[in-house]
Each structure stands twice: as C-alpha cells, then as structure tokens.
Amino acid sequence: MARRVTGPEIERLIQLLARLPGLGPRSARRAALQLVKKRDQLLAPLTDAMRTVHDRVRVCSACGNVDTADPCTVCTDPTRDGSVIVVVEDVADLWALERAGAVNARYHVLGGVLSPLSGIGPDDLDITGLVERASDPAVKEIILAVNATVDGQTTAHYVTDRLEGLGVKVTRLAHGVPVGGELDYLDEGTLTAAIRSRTPF
Amino acid sequence: MARRVTGPEIERLIQLLARLPGLGPRSARRAALQLVKKRDQLLAPLTDAMRTVHDRVRVCSACGNVDTADPCTVCTDPTRDGSVIVVVEDVADLWALERAGAVNARYHVLGGVLSPLSGIGPDDLDITGLVERASDPAVKEIILAVNATVDGQTTAHYVTDRLEGLGVKVTRLAHGVPVGGELDYLDEGTLTAAIRSRTPF
Numbered sequence: 530m531a532r533r534v535t536g537p538e539i540e541r542l543i544q545l546l547a548r549l550p551g552l553g554p555r556s557a558r559r560a561a562l563q564l565v566k567k568r569d570q571l572l573a574p575l576t577d578a579m580r581t582v583h584d585r586v587r588v589c590s591a592c593g594n595v596d597t598a599d600p601c602t603v604c605t606d607p608t609r610d611g612s613v614i615v616v617v618e619d620v621a622d623l624w625a626l627e628r629a630g631a632v633n634a635r636y637h638v639l640g641g642v643l644s645p646l647s648g649i650g651p652d653d654l655d656i657t658g659l660v661e662r663a664s665d666p667a668v669k670e671i672i673l674a675v676n677a678t679v680d681g682q683t684t685a686h687y688v689t690d691r692l693e694g695l696g697v698k699v700t701r702l703a704h705g706v707p708v709g710g711e712l713d714y715l716d717e718g719t720l721t722a723a724i725r726s727r728t729p730f
Numbered sequence: 731m732a733r734r735v736t737g738p739e740i741e742r743l744i745q746l747l748a749r750l751p752g753l754g755p756r757s758a759r760r761a762a763l764q765l766v767k768k769r770d771q772l773l774a775p776l777t778d779a780m781r782t783v784h785d786r787v788r789v790c791s792a793c794g795n796v797d798t799a800d801p802c803t804v805c806t807d808p809t810r811d812g813s814v815i816v817v818v819e820d821v822a823d824l825w826a827l828e829r830a831g832a833v834n835a836r837y838h839v840l841g842g843v844l845s846p847l848s849g850i851g852p853d854d855l856d857i858t859g860l861v862e863r864a865s866d867p868a869v870k871e872i873i874l875a876v877n878a879t880v881d882g883q884t885t886a887h888y889v890t891d892r893l894e895g896l897g898v899k900v901t902r903l904a905h906g907v908p909v910g911g912e913l914d915y916l917d918e919g920t921l922t923a924a925i926r927s928r929t930p931f
Contacts (some may be wrong), residue, residue, distance in 0.1 A: 534828045536798035538782045545776040550764050551757030552750075560750040562821050564780065565787055565796045575746040576780045579765065581739050583773050586766055595766045597737035620763050627735045 539565070591662070593638030593655055595620055603627075603636060610634050612669040614662060616688065618642050618676060626674060634672070637662060642680040643687055654684070656691055663697050673701040740766070792863070794839025794856055796821055804828075804837060811835045813870040815863060817889065819843055819877060827875065835873070838863060843881040844888055855885070857892055864898050874902040 539561055547557035564572040588594075589601035596602050603609065603623075613634035617623050623636045639654045663671055671692060675681040689699050704722035706715060715723075740762055748758035765773040789795075790802035797803055804810065804824075814835035818824050824837045840855045864872055872893060876882040890900050905923035907916060916924075 534804050534825060535796055535802070536787060538779070538786055538798060539796065542776075542779040542783050545772065545779050546750075548772055549747075549753075549761040551753055551761060556752030558822060558825070560752060561783075562796065563751050565783060565789070565821075568784060571746065571749055572780060572784050575743075576777060576784060578739070578743040578746050579773060579777045579780070582743050582762075582766060583769060583777060585739055586737060588766070595736060595740065595763065597739060601736075603735050621759060624735060624759070 591658075592636050593620065593640060593658075594623055594636060608633070611667055613672060614659070614668055614670070615672045615674050616659060617674050618681065618684075622674065622676075632672070639675070639684065639688075642675065642678070642684040644680045651687065656688060659688065660691055660695070663692055663695050668697055670698045670700060673699065675701075677702075677704065792859075793837050794821065794841060794859075795824055795837060809834070812868055814873060815860070815869055815871075816873045816875050817860060818875050819882065819885075823875065823877075833873070840876070840885065840889075843876065843879070843885040845881045852888065852892075857889060860889065861892055861896070864893055864896050869898055871899045871901060874900065876902075878903075878905065 542564070543554070543557045543561045546552055546560050547554050549557075552560060564575070585597045586595055587597070587599045589596055589599050589604055591600045591604045594601040594603055598605070610633055613632070614637050615623075615626065615632055615634050616637045616639060617626070618639055618641060620638055623638060626632060626636075637655070637659045639656065639659070641649055641654055643649060643651065643654065659671075662668060671688075673685045673688060675685050685701060692699055703726060704719060705726060706712065706719065706723045712720065743765070744755070744758045744762045747753055747761050748755050750758075753761060765776070786798045787796055788798070788800045790797055790800050790805060792801045792805045795802040795804055799806070811834055814833070815838050816824075816827065816833055816835050817838045817840060818827070819840055819842060821839055824839060827833060827837075838856070838860045840857065840860070842850055842855055844850060844852065844855065860872075863869060872889075874886045874889060876886050886902060893900055904927060905920065906927060907913065907920065907924045913921065
C-alpha cells in the first residue's frame with residue numbers, strides 16, 4: 530500500500546539528513562520529525578547556521594583546515610612554530626590535537642588515508658601540497674600524526690617515501706599505554722610497543 | 731591552551747547539530763565537517779530542504795501528523811474509514827503503520843507518553859483533542875497503537891479511562907510472537923501472551 534501520508538518536502542529532508550555521518554535512514558527520520566516539531570527552537574536556527582557556514586566557511590588552501598579565513602587562522606598565526614608541520618588525516622584530528630594543546634605548530638590535512646580496497650590512491654589525498662610545503666627550507670620537521678590503523682600506517686610509509694631527499698626530519702607519534710589505560714585491556718601490539726619504548730622513571 | 735583554530739560559525743553549527751536525536755557532540759562534529767567538505771553536494775541542498783520544510787510543513791491541527799496541508803492528507807483522504815482512529819505516540823509510529831499498510835483509518839498523534847519520572851502529564855499530550863474527536867458519533871472504534879512499554883501501557887489505560895462513556899469501542903494491538911521471530915529469543919511476557927491469545931490453525 531504505502532500511500533502518501535506526508536509531503537515530498539519531508540522525504541527529501543530525510544534523504545539528505547541520512548547522508549550525514551552517524552545518521553541512518555531511521556535516525557534521519559527521527560531527526561526530521563524533531564526539526565518539524567521544533568521549528569523555531571531548532572529548525573530555524575540550524576538553517577541559519579548552515580547558511581552562514583555555506584557563505585563564510587572555506588577549506589584552507591594551504592593546510593586543509595576549515596575556517597572563515599583562507600589561509601586559515603592556524604596558518605597565519607605568527608606565534609606558531611613554522612618549522613614543524615603536523616600531518617593529520619582529517620580536520621577532526623587537527624581539532625583534537627588543538628583541544629589537547631599538544632603542539633604549537635602548523636598542520637597539514639591529508640583528507641583521508643590510502644586505501645586500495647576503497648579505491649583511495651595518492652591522488653585523492655593532498656600529498657603534493659605537503660611535499661611542496663615541506664620543500665620550504667624553513668620547515669625542519671614533519672610529524673606524522675595519522676591514526677595507528679593499517680591504512681594510516683601505510684599512508685605514513687608512503688608519505689615518508691615522498692618526503693625523502695627534502696632534508697626534512699620525519700617523525701611519528703609514539704606508541705604506548707594511553708594515559709589512564711589499564712594494561713589488562715590493551716592489545717599485545719600496544720603492550721610490546723610500550724615495553725620497547727620504555728623510558729627512565 | 732585550546733586556541734581558536736576555526737570560526738565560531740562552525741562551533742554554532744556543531745552545537746545545533748548535536749541537538750538532533752541520534753547525534754552526540756562527537757558525531758555532530760563529524761557531520762559539520764562533512765557538510766563543509768560537501769558544500770555543493772550536501773550543505774546547499776540540505777539548507778534548501780530545511781528552508782522548504784520550515785516554510786511549508788505544519789503539524790496537522792486535527793491529528794498531529796506533519797504535512798504541507800492542514801488538515802493533513804490523511805485527515806482529508808475520503809477513501810479512509812472515518813469511523814476508526816488509531817492512536818499513536820509519535821508521527822514516526824503513524825508512518826510505520828502506513829508503510830506496513832496495516833490499517834486504512836485516521837490517526838491521532840498523542841505526542842508522547844505519560845511519564846511521571848520525566849514530568850510528562852496528561853496536559854502535555856493531545857488527549858483532549860482525542861476525546862473531542864472520539865465524541866463524534868461517526869467514530870466507532872479507537873485502536874490504541876502505543877508502544878508495549880510500561881509508560882505506553884500506562885498511557886493506554888489513562889486514555890481508555892478518559893474515553894469511557896463516549897460509546898466508542900476501545901481496542902489495543904495484539905501481543906504475540908513477531909513475524910519471523912524465534913521463540914528462544916523472546917521474553918517470558920511475550921511468550922505467555924502468545925500462548926494465551928493463540929488462534930486456531
């Protein structure tokens with residue numbers, strides 16, 4: 530049967546919401562209903578926020594961060610150490626490192642990882658831009674802050690190869706026990722890495 | 731530290747997205763980044779769809795369904811049996827019953843269930859509207875299609891009390907084994923109900 534019980538406008542909204550990461554068809558439907566129910570408290574302000582982001586936010590042409598300025602706030606910040614570039618897979622990783630205040634440097638967003646199975650090759654990532662930036666004599670160190678997954682590590686190896694001969698130091702994040710982590714719950718690879726890279730107490 | 735790495739526009743978008751059901755702060759951030767990355771394929775059409783819904787979609791004043799028309803398509807559909815009203819908690823339940831083609835009747839959306847713990851009382855639900863509609867002599871049966879939860883059943887009892895004396899038949903959904911369900915995985919209450927309401931084969 531499945532007759533029309535609501536307008537095509539809502540169907541379209543549900544379909545588009547379902548394309549957001551984290552929302553499936555079912556949760557997109559719930560989200561759409563919530564939006565209709567809270568027209569003034571949620572739907573209207575969210576529409577405005579999205580329009581503003583659409584009109585004003587850009588991807589930084591230098592590092593791949595998203596910001597209202599291009600080059601972005603991070604790239605133009607004179608208090609940052611311009612000799613270090615932290616390479617991350619995604620903007621979310623950049624934000625995570627900044628929330629932690631882990632490093633006072635510039636960033637470079639690859640936009641993903643090499644994944645032959647998903648058909649993602651070197652040309653799909655911003656590696657050329659990284660090589661270009663690393664060729665600047667002012668840049669002394671590239672920190673590869675990619676995820677410790679198989680694809681992430683493959684990407685790290687590939688990027689290291691591409692950076693060879695540029696006279697820049699390439700480092701990667703340390704492996705070890707997460708702060709607050711319990712040994713009993715950690716995998717063998719992490720424990721072995723933590724023992725190998727043990728430091729004097 | 732936590733210095734500014736992006737504009738307040740994105741922060742606001744993330745905060746609003748996090749208020750959608752199914753999205754937490756972390757997935758809202760991922761959704762916002764996805765929107766920025768897919769400006770033309772996703773952000774722009776989603777903004778348009780939301781604006782259209784905001785401008786055109788309303789909650790039906792009769793039954794609580796959401797539609798571009800008020801009264802809604804379901805309420806004005808002359809091919810539906812006007813003597814039966816199916817009472818549901820939420821619009822999503824109405825849509826689910828319609829997708830199943832379970833019944834050719836009108837609906838009434840309560841807008842939730844009674845829940846003393848969450849401070850939701852009879853005045854927070856559209857029970858008065860239901861009593862009014864049920865008082866119409868043309869209405870012969872009210873099917874209570876609320877969830878089989880404690881709050882849902884409490885609400886069903888309350889609604890039944892309120893409908894008493896109107897001369898309308900009040901029924902509820904059958905309990906039993908879900909189609910395709912395996913007995914071994916079902917709870918005792920369901921199994922007992924299925925045995926009690928057994929039907930001739």
